[in-house]
Amino acid sequence: MPEQDPGPHAGARGGPLSDSDSRFGSFFDDPLWALAMVRATLLEAAHPAIGAALVENSTFLAHPWRRLRNTFLSTKRMVGADAATREREAARLNRLHARMNGTDHKNRPYDAMDPGARAWVVATLFESSVSMFRLSGQPLEQQFMEDLYAEFHGMLATMGDTPGELPPTLAQFWPYFDRMVAEELENTEAMRVILYQLFAHLPAPPLLSSVPALWATGRALVAPVVGVVAVASLPEPFRRRAGLPEFPGAHTLMQGAYLAIGLTRFLPAGWVDPENAMNLLSMVPDAESDDPRARTAAALNAKMKQAAAMIRLLSPLSDRTDPGTRAAPQGASAHRQEADEFFRQVLDQTGNGSLDWPDLAAMARELASRLDLDEPEETRLYAAFADWWRELQAALDTDGDGSISAQEYAAGTPSLAGPALIRVAEVLFDVTDKDGSGHIDAAEYRVLFRTAFHRDTSGTAGTTYTRSAFVKEFLAFMSGRQRTTPFDPLLAEA
Known part of the structure; x- marks a missing residue:
């Protein structure tokens, strides 16, 4: 796929996404990227066309871990140093998006290939990347932001989109972003599902599927906090216009979360590896597998089952029938x-x-x-x-x-x-x-x-x-x- 002119800043780095020291690529080992992705996803879902495509076609609600892993791997390919890999992934994404079109609940047409919607996806990733540093108390330097913005323009060029939907310069980007937030975004069904259903009903990853009670307890404690932090991180004009709830202390909690996760940057190299964590969470425990990681996960899974059984045995309510031991229906x-x-x-x-x-x-x-x-x-x-x-x-x-x-x-x-x-x-x-x-x-x-x-x-x-x-x-x-x-x-x- 021939690359198109990504904007005036691309030449400063030798072309769009061409260097191995990609600014965007360096974010993948930063734990703050998880919060940035949640924020960017909410801003994307608030776009009417993107929200409709998500609700109608996405598996993020029923299969969130699988969707997260696929998105993570796809994004890594798109920001990698190998041009052939980037163009091949772009072609795959274009084929995928070309199959997503229809009408929303207001009978408005949507098309995942719409240039404006695709530009907004890139815009949310860029703005959330910048915001994750600002909210963690370490704002990016101007030149770094300029280089980063050039890379995002390069991403659109790799996808084959013509210039124009995303402003050519960083100075022009901020008014564009503010206008989109103030005029285009809505309190869509997709955004509400992410905020109020996805986190609250997030299924256990395969590794923890044997301890559903433990997972449900942890989820009940963490999900409301994630929701509050996510809402508080959204632009204030949109929160007000969309009627999103304002909780006392939410802004302080949000900044505390960004600051706390930001401190993990000072851990020794290799201690925080998102790809390894993703692989571990998505791995299906299998004692008979030829993959040693799957066998280790199976052994860990068995130990967790034993611990859960011991807790039930020692519980004062252990004389009640365990739901897992009830007679199977006939x-x-x-x-x-x-x-x-x-x-x-x-x-x-x-x-x-x-x-x-x-x-x-x-x-x-x-x-x-x-x-x-x-x-x-x-x-x-x-x-x-x-x-x-x-x-x-x-x-x-x-x-x-x-x-x-x-x-x-x-x-x-x-x-x-x-x-x-x-x-x-x-x-x-x-x-x-x-x-x-x-x-x-x-x-x-x-x-x-x-x-x-x-x-x-x-x-x-x-x-x-x-x-x-x-x-x-x-x-x-x-x-x-x-x-x-x-x-x-x-x-x-x-």
């Missing part, structure tokens, strides 16, 4: 419970309570991202999922409202494994079988199931995963008949 009740669980954890990827095309598109997106597909393989995979969606609509959408409810799904589960789903499995096999050998070897299998590698194939010469076995397992999972496959953490874990 017959039709058991089938309905399993169907509801599968619908919620796997099919409803966006978490809106129904099965729609964006849910299946999210599955295709996750699979394509893991396999790092290019055209035309990515398009083949999306097309196969689109055919499956049409088949599902014809078989399960009994009321004709354009979506499939949990009740419609439970009543028609035998219809899930039709010819179109078989085609999805076959296409997924083909794009996973990178060398075209007709079977999936250990290395290819690992690429697809890197956080759920339950088969230890690395030490077995000649181990293969045949097309028929792959298709059979995929169909058993996607029709809800078998939940002990590698696909479970791939598509069901948060």
Whole structure:
């Protein structure tokens, strides 16, 4: 993709995002970046078009940890030193965004390729990066901000956007940002979901899934604080216009949070590594994995289970029935419970309570991202999922409202494994079988199931995963008949 003129400051650093000492890239090891990302995401979600695209297409509510990891990795690629990697990731993002369009609840059209909306995403990242230093008591020097702004212009150029939506100079940026805050942003549904649902109902990461009570207790204590800090960090004119709550001492709490996290900069190098922390949180514990980290996580998970059991044993309420030991439902009740669980954890990827095309598109997106597909393989995979969606609509959408409810799904589960789903499995096999050998070897299998590698194939010469076995397992999972496959953490874990 040819680069376009990113603005007058790009030449000061040899071109957009071309140096290994990227200003923006240096933020990834800064713990304050977590707070900056929350702030930037809220400002993005407050944009009507971006907010509508998030609500309709994003998996951030149902699968926040997966979404966080994918966003983190994508951003690192976009600010890396290798131009080919940047352009390849930009092309992937453009294909992804081109598939996101529709109308919001006010019947206003939105398009994820809208240049103004894309410029606002970059603007929020830049402004929040500057603000995270200002709020932590270490404001950036003017020249650093100039260089940083040039890099963000370079990011838009790499994405192929024409100049003009984002002001060319830093001096012109601040009036633009103030105008957007004062005139364009709204108290959108997406922003409310992030503030009042995401943090309050954040599911446990796979590593802590065995101690739900401990996670729920910690979340109940931390989520309100995160929400207060996030709101207090937003621009005051927007907080007032959007009617966001003002809590006594919120500003002091917010500055204290930024200052406290900012002190971690003085820890020894390597002590705070966001990528390692992200990998640890998203890793699925597996005692039989050939990955030593997964085995270590499994051992830690087992110890936490033992500790939780001991706490329940010593608790004064331990004579009450443990919810985890209650008799499992039988017959039709058991089938309905399993169907509801599968619908919620796997099919409803966006978490809106129904099965729609964006849910299946999210599955295709996750699979394509893991396999790092290019055209035309990515398009083949999306097309196969689109055919499956049409088949599902014809078989399960009994009321004709354009979506499939949990009740419609439970009543028609035998219809899930039709010819179109078989085609999805076959296409997924083909794009996973990178060398075209007709079977999936250990290395290819690992690429697809890197956080759920339950088969230890690395030490077995000649181990293969045949097309028929792959298709059979995929169909058993996607029709809800078998939940002990590698696909479970791939598509069901948060």
